[in-house]
Amino acid sequence: MIARVFRWFVLLLFLLVVLLPLLWLLVSSFLPNREFFSRPLAFTAVRWDLGNYASVLREQPMLLYLLNSLIVSVASTILGAFVALPAAFAFLFRFRMRRLLYPLLVFGLFVPTSAFMIPYFLMVSRIGLYDNLLGIALVYAGVSLPTAFLIVSTHMREAVYGEYLEASLLDGASVHQTFLHVAAPLALPGAMTACVFLIIIGWNELLYALLLSQNDASRTVQVAISFLVATYTANFTEAFASMILAVLPVVVISLFLNRRIASGLGMTVGLR
Amino acid sequence: MNRIRASTALLYLAPALLLVGAFYLYPMAYTIPASLFRWDRITAMRWTGLHNFTTLFGRADFRAALANSAIWIGVGTLVHTPLGLAIALVLQRKPPGWSFFRTVYFLPNILSVASLALLWYFFLNPTIGPVDGVLRAIGLSSIALAWLSRTGSALVATLLPFALYIGFTMLIFLSQLTAIPREYYEAAQIDGASNARQDISITLPLVRRAVVVNVLFNASFCLKMIEYPLIMTSGGPANATTILPLFMYYQMTRAREYGLTMAAGLVTIVFGSAFMAIVFLLQKTANRRWG
Numbered sequence: 001m002i003a004r005v006f007r008w009f010v011l012l013l014f015l016l017v018v019l020l021p022l023l024w025l026l027v028s029s030f031l032p033n034r035e036f037f038s039r040p041l042a043f044t045a046v047r048w049d050l051g052n053y054a055s056v057l058r059e060q061p062m063l064l065y066l067l068n069s070l071i072v073s074v075a076s077t078i079l080g081a082f083v084a085l086p087a088a089f090a091f092l093f094r095f096r097m098r099r100l101l102y103p104l105l106v107f108g109l110f111v112p113t114s115a116f117m118i119p120y121f122l123m124v125s126r127i128g129l130y131d132n133l134l135g136i137a138l139v140y141a142g143v144s145l146p147t148a149f150l151i152v153s154t155h156m157r158e159a160v161y162g163e164y165l166e167a168s169l170l171d172g173a174s175v176h177q178t179f180l181h182v183a184a185p186l187a188l189p190g191a192m193t194a195c196v197f198l199i200i201i202g203w204n205e206l207l208y209a210l211l212l213s214q215n216d217a218s219r220t221v222q223v224a225i226s227f228l229v230a231t232y233t234a235n236f237t238e239a240f241a242s243m244i245l246a247v248l249p250v251v252v253i254s255l256f257l258n259r260r261i262a263s264g265l266g267m268t269v270g271l272r
Numbered sequence: 273m274n275r276i277r278a279s280t281a282l283l284y285l286a287p288a289l290l291l292v293g294a295f296y297l298y299p300m301a302y303t304i305p306a307s308l309f310r311w312d313r314i315t316a317m318r319w320t321g322l323h324n325f326t327t328l329f330g331r332a333d334f335r336a337a338l339a340n341s342a343i344w345i346g347v348g349t350l351v352h353t354p355l356g357l358a359i360a361l362v363l364q365r366k367p368p369g370w371s372f373f374r375t376v377y378f379l380p381n382i383l384s385v386a387s388l389a390l391l392w393y394f395f396l397n398p399t400i401g402p403v404d405g406v407l408r409a410i411g412l413s414s415i416a417l418a419w420l421s422r423t424g425s426a427l428v429a430t431l432l433p434f435a436l437y438i439g440f441t442m443l444i445f446l447s448q449l450t451a452i453p454r455e456y457y458e459a460a461q462i463d464g465a466s467n468a469r470q471d472i473s474i475t476l477p478l479v480r481r482a483v484v485v486n487v488l489f490n491a492s493f494c495l496k497m498i499e500y501p502l503i504m505t506s507g508g509p510a511n512a513t514t515i516l517p518l519f520m521y522y523q524m525t526r527a528r529e530y531g532l533t534m535a536a537g538l539v540t541i542v543f544g545s546a547f548m549a550i551v552f553l554l555q556k557t558a559n560r561r562w563g
Contacts, residue, residue, distance in 0.1 A: 003467065007362050011373055014359060017436055018376055021395050024402055037400070087288035094273045095281040105288055108296045110488055112495035112544045114517035115537030118306075118530055119299035142295030149288060165274050175280055204384035207498050207521070222386045226503055229393060236400055243390055247383045254382045 029053075029240035036237045052241035062245060065221040070249075071133050072209070072220055073202030076140035080148040080198050081191055083141070088153035089183050092160055108146035114207065121211050131214045139212065140202045147201070148194045155190020156183065196257050200250050221246045300541075307535035312528040324535035334536065336511040337519035338543070340427060341494060344515060345547060347431050348490035356441030356486065357479070361471055363442070364449045374446070378439035389503035392433045396420055396504075420505050423512040430500045430513045441486045448482040449475065477562040484555050488548060495544050516540045 028036055030049050056062050091102060120139050121130075129135030160183050168178040209220040225246050228239045282289075307324055311317040328334045359377065363370045380388060398404050398418040407413065419429040452475065460470045498517045501507050507514035507522070516536065523533040 007367065010358070011362060011367070014436075015373065015376060018380055021391055022379070024395065025391050083287040083291055086284040090276075090281040090284040092274075093276040093281065095276050096278040098281070101285060101289070105285075105292055108292060110492045110544070110548060111296060112492060112517075112540050113295075114496045114498070114520060115303065115534075115540045116295070116299035117520060118524055118533055118537070119302045120295070121524075123294070123298075139295070142291045145288060145291045145295070162273055169274065175276055179284070200382055204382075204386070206384070206386045207496075207517070211521075211525070222384050225384070225386045225390055226499070228390060229503060236394065239390075240394075243387050247387050250382050250384075251379070254379070 025240050026244060028237055029244050031237050033235050033237045052238045053245070056238050056241045056245065060224070060242070061216050062221075062224070062242060064216060065219055065224045066245065066249075068133055068218060069203055069220040069222065072137045072140065073199045075134065075137035076144070076202045077195050077198040079137065079141040080145060081152070081195055083145060084148040084152045084194060085184060085187065085191055086179065087149055088156045088187065089179050091153055092156065092162075092165060092183065105149050106146050108143075109150065113143050117207065117211055120208060124212055130212060131218050132212075133218050136209050136212050136218070136220070137202070139208045140198075140205060143208070144198060144201050148198055151194040151197060152187065152190050155193060156187040159186045159190060196253065200253065203250055303534045303537055307531060307538050309531045311530040313530055314528075317531075320531070324532050325539075327532060328535055328539065333511045333514060334519060337507075337514045337516050337536075338539070340512075340514060341516045341540075341543070343427065344431065344434070344494040345491045347435055348494050349487050351435045352438055352490055353441055353483065353486045355435070356438035357445050357483070359438060360442045360445035360449055361475065364446060365467075374442070377442055380433075380437040381439035385497060385499040386503060388433055388437070389499045392429070392500075393420065393504045396429055421509055423509050426505055426509060426512045430504050434494075434497075434500060441490065444486055444489075445479060445482050448479050452478050477558075480555065480558055480562070484551060487551055491544065491547055491551075495540055516543070 029052055030047060032049065032051060087105065091098070124130055124135040124139060127135075129138065164182055164186070165178060168182045169175070173181070204222060205220075206222045206226055209223050210226065213219050213223060225243060228242060308319065308321055309317040310320045310324070363374055367373075395401050396403055396419045398421075403419070404417070419425045456474050456478075457470055460474060465473070494515070496517060498515075498521055501513045501515055501518050502521070505513045507518050517540070520533050520536050520540070523529045523536065
């Protein structure tokens with residue numbers, strides 16, 4: 001009995017800890033700044049006034065930042081998926097150097113890539129993609145390749161049975177035909193899960209976007225968010241509206257794909 | 273398993289190997305020699321041997337960053353991970369509404385760390401933040417003091433959101449918990465073991481793989497992340513909240529000390545590898561004990 005009460009206490013306390021700051025942000029983002037100052041607890045003044053959102057979209061290049069983030073995350077995801085899919089396919093077979101190459105592709109998961117900020121910066125500058133959305137997308141695809149490969153690879157091993165491959169090869173299909181017509185279609189759900197992760201990772205990343213962009217034309221929404229403390233010294237509620245706009249897309253994605261994310265995670269790290 | 277020629281396999285692996293080479297192997301190979309030079313990208317590189325490393329360890333701000341990163345990893349291992357496990361254990365018994373709780377707990381983990389950091393910056397703000405507002409309202413104004421600008425509390429304040437947002441860790445635990453056969457618990461129940469007893473004797477040994485995965489993921493997050501200290505405190509006051517990635521970021525962008533930044537990068541990698549080695553050793557010991 002005491003244990004049950006304690007369990008509910010913990011669950012509800014955590015619910016409060018997670019939801020309270022987010023709800024405070026949401027509710028405050030609808031308040032005019034002056035009203036917000038007179039009631040910092042905000043919950044006493046719930047209303048749905050879109051004024052802050054309108055002025056953020058009017059006075060800041062917010063739509064451009066959102067579009068930039070979309071381009072970067074989608075481009076890096078497409079690149080990542082197209083690289084990870086054939087790599088995962090190769091590991092459905094035995095071949096020489098297999099045991100050496102698999103760890104090579106996944107060890108990056110635990111490398112603190114922050115140590116490479118200068119090499120990344122120099123590489124991207126060298127190929128002329130500094131201050132360019134494609135440069136940022138390229139870095140994202142490269143850095144998160146181990147994640148993408150691991151997700152696609154684990155799902156592929158579950159979905160594509162050895163018998164399918166054997167049958168296809170016995171029927172006279174080449175390895176390439178087997179990849180295109182047997183393995184790739186079967187691996188599609190796994191690839192989609194990887195894509196969801198990659199899009200969210202790309203949308204949320206800050207450090208490399210900060211280092212590799214200079215102008216509005218290549219500024220992602222996270223970089224814009226990180227500058228808010230300096231730019232909105234007084235108009236807090238407009239800052240809140242910008243923050244809501246910056247997180248809204250991933251919230252929508254996750255609402256639709258919540259179950260896929262939850263089930264994809266455990267499988268990915270090989271726990272199921 | 274079917275066999276293919278290595279040349280065919282390499283054809284399929286080439287793009288992936290290219291990316292890993294460009295974004296992991298090459299930067300590593302570049303960083304080691306480059307950390308032995310003094311370089312600002314404007315004047316010529318100058319060979320200085322190990323001078324960058326002696327400079328680093330002689331500097332109070334770097335030592336603070338190293339110590340704080342160790343604290344971050346410590347909190348990730350000893351607070352964040354156990355909290356995630358505790359919540360997963362509660363949700364695993366599927367209390368009413370468990371899937372709602374799971375969704376809500378995971379929600380912050382899909383939001384950008386930048387926006388969460390900014391949210392907590394405002395939430396803990398002394399003039400507009402509700403935390404200090406409530407504390408003052410209930411007469412505790414003595415502790416309602418600018419959490420982020422005092423050396424005593426700033427580090428805890430930047431760590432707080434990370435320690436509390438356990439959604440990712442919880443999901444990884446949940447996925448291994450659901451793989452434990454029900455019969456284990458039924459047998460224990462017949463023997464009269466309490467829930468707590470079952471968690472300690474059955475569940476804990478069986479989820480140790482997930483413990484290792486989570487500890488390593490969290491440590492690597494701590495060594496990559498710059499957002500919380502960058503946005504909440506800029507590493508201040510007086511280096512109280514600085515961590516290794518933030519130190520490198522400022523050395524690169526503000527001080528333009530490229531060689532020094534890469535030396536700090538190497539220290540970060542060695543530090544992370546040492547931690548991983550310890551975790552693997554502990555795992556080996558545990559495996560010997562529980563088979």
